[in-house]
Amino acid sequence: MKKHTHRSHSADVHHSLSRQSQPLDIIIAGGGINGAGIAAEAVSRGLTVGLYDAQDFAGATSSASSKLIHGGLRYLEYGELRLVKEALAERETLLTKAAHLIKPMRFRLPYLPHLRPKWQIKAGLFLYDHLAKRCVLKPSQLVSITAQEGLRPDIESAFEYSDCWVDDARLVICNIKQAHHQGAEVRNYCQITHAQRVNDLWKVTLHDERTNQEWIRFCRVLINATGPWAERFIEQYTPEKSPQTMRLVKGSHVIVPKLYNGDHAYILQHTDQRVVFVIPYLNRFSMIGTTDIAFDGDPYSVEADHNEIEYLLSVCNHYFQTKLETPHVIDHFSGVRPLFGDSDAAAQAISRDYELTLQHQGDQAPLMSVFGGKLTTYRKLAAKAVDSLAPFFPDLSPTNSQHSIFTGSINLDVPDLTCKLTKRYPSLTPYTINRLIEQYGQEVWAVMNDFCETESPIIPGFYRCELEYLIQSEWALKLDDVIKRRTKLCYDSEPQSHAEITKWLS
Incomplete structure (x- = not known):
């Protein structure tokens, strides 16, 4: 069998230093799911790409999600039909694209009549089944709950529907590997410390933690895909002012011993109108999440606090016969969602949609920023981002990411x-x-x-x-x-x- 080869990091650095005078088409700041997706999309369409992250790839929000590829059933209550439709269509696309990472999963919504009426749930699930074409995933149905489920004895039925589970961090790595194999220059632990326009190019200063070297790269377009840091990146490292004010929201999860048998997940309604997922995790645990808490600290140091842990356990305890206490928590993790929209709205009501902005005047090199977004729609976001660069790259090839498959899934x-x-x-x-x-x-x-x-x-x-x-x-x-x-x-x-x-x- 042919031995796998990969150029070493020092060789990579030497190679990139030797061609600093050759501007890249785009440089992407941020190696989370959106930055990784844009890198894979752009290089597949003929652009030269540099992707850099100040820490590890998927080192923040993109490895601390609920690990779902889903349409977002609860977003229907807030009228987010376009977002839900787009996300539902992407489930089927990503199931083929990353078949080794993404698995269909059935979700059960225990029915409690005092929380949401049956007609409302049925109407929502009807839309969920029919807003987008569905070939692989099964439709929703009403199921009976048996004693073996481990739920309260008075819970006799549940609405069951389909979504998907994914290893979020590995999905990021798959996109970055695909970009790199097609020629992208990618580097983690490499921070952009300054960016300024020089004529019609961006002059980008980078600091590589591995080598403790500072070096320069030029590019025609700079893309800010730094997630929770998007506003700060613009204000701190570029001459522009942010066109959006971000709201950072902390979402926390806990890992506990497996609560029940079966491969299905639960979506639990709470009296505060939020929902909490209980998801099978690594075959022997249950993952419970998530919360929505306003956050204003450093996203790298975010942690679940005692109140969040107690909240998640109490929601589970309201439904399951097994009563969880803090000592049952094996692990917990938190991520910071970068949201934008109504500053007065409750966190759970703020859109999970995304916005792409372009800042430039005349012949200036443009700055694109990604605000918001969710794991499920990353590929669609990436395609739209690269599409919007067509005026700057007239020879841009059409997208094929909907049909391309990761190497591991071919x-x-x-x-x-x-x-x-x-x-x-x-x-x-x-x-x-x-x-x-x-x-x-x-x-x-x-x-x-x-x-x-x-x-x-x-x-x-x-x-x-x-x-x-x-x-x-x-x-x-x-x-x-x-x-x-x-x-x-x-x-x-x-x-x-x-x-x-x-x-x-x-």
């Missing part, structure tokens, strides 16, 4: 791949093989290329070859890059293995 046949991996690597457990396929799909062969049957794992099921792959091919630099974002092995690892991984990384 011709993916999970049972067949499982059988082949089991035969090739008999020492791997079924759990490990399933994890590898869910994370890498067809790329698992490159991951395991140098696997040695006799070596001891660093973490159960995690070997040196996979760690080297993450370093060389997925830009892993720090411990959390490996065990929290590229994998979810933080729940299987011990301090001794952390020390060994850190040694390899250094």
